[in-house]
Amino acid sequence: MTILDLSSLVLLGSFAAGVLGALTGLGGGVVIVPLLTLVFGVDIRYAIGASLVSVIATSSGAAAAYVKEGFSNIRIGMFLEMATTLGALFGAAIAGMLPTGAIAVLFGAVLLYSAYLSSRPHDNRADDSAPDPLATRLELDGAYPTANGLRAYHVHAVPTGFSLMMAAGTLSGLLGIGSGAVKVLAMDRAMHIPFKVSTTTSNFMIGVTAAASAGVYLSRGYIDPGLAMPVMLGVLCGSLLGSRILVTARGRLLRVIFAAVIFVLGIEMIYNGFTGRL
């Protein structure tokens, strides 16, 4: 197989990952590393470098559309980015010390968790709770547009959310993914941020988080231009197309299928990590 063949196949695979990632809201980055390592036999370090780059591309591309809709909360995003960028630096730093098998196992665990999370519906509870003093002082509370006009929301459990975000950042820096699953756990479950606000704000933060570890990966030689090129272009085009389809298509079945794929990939990553093949 020549570079041209491999590039074409990787481009196609990344494009499909981008479409599915955007359609299901799970992000394409999460399947790029398994695709490159398990299917194309790429070393996991190159795979993580290429995935990280594609994560920045999709985040920035999608955020450009999201911010204008008025769902994302720039203060929540910026405040939590302190946690995610610090975590990302830390994650990228320890990535160089861990054996690749351990990284593969951890990656598999995150995949399993993502699959589990996406199989559960998110609760869209109404928020009538009292404001949290810390959140108020940090001006985190906000409002988002609904069919019946603006709806206000209060943010809770700021320290818990902040710590979870640091963990999300570490995973992102360690594995070259957006770690949307952990971010949802922090913002949705812990901080009680409305789903639409938390997903768009998290998407917004992913690019900044990934940029924090990109410098480390670049100087360590993990980012190979020949491999990163088809991955970045494929995922970017795929996710742009996927986010356009989102408006019309019902993604329930697709979500289940994609979650199943992620689950299988997770098992495979863990198995190959333990047997030392990755």
Added chain:
Amino acid sequence: MAGSKQGWSDQQIDDIIGNLLRTGVVLSAFVVLLGGTLYLIHHGLDLPSYRVFHGEPTDLCSIRGIMREALAFHAEGGIQLGLLMLVATPILRVAFTVVAFALQRDKTYVIVTLTVLGILIFSLAGAGR
């Protein structure tokens, strides 16, 4: 609407950021595509060697080296330059937000965004050598 003393409103900031991100992504994708085409013309028939990790040549691991390679119209340098522009896009976004919060006289958030910007610059400084 907020007067000029208070700077932009949050919605205006969002709009500017949206345009900034879109421009950054499109520009960097274009540069990557250009470098990638050149790369495939030169190396398309070579055999890939991603199975074993050997790290990138030092010229493709630092900002200075990448600039040098890109200015010499080397394909790999061109792709790396596009990727660098991509990484720079969210950093520019944060830098812009510092200014926006400063114009709003929101001291807390000027400090918050400056912290994030500091971490990002610290990370890239490692590649700056």
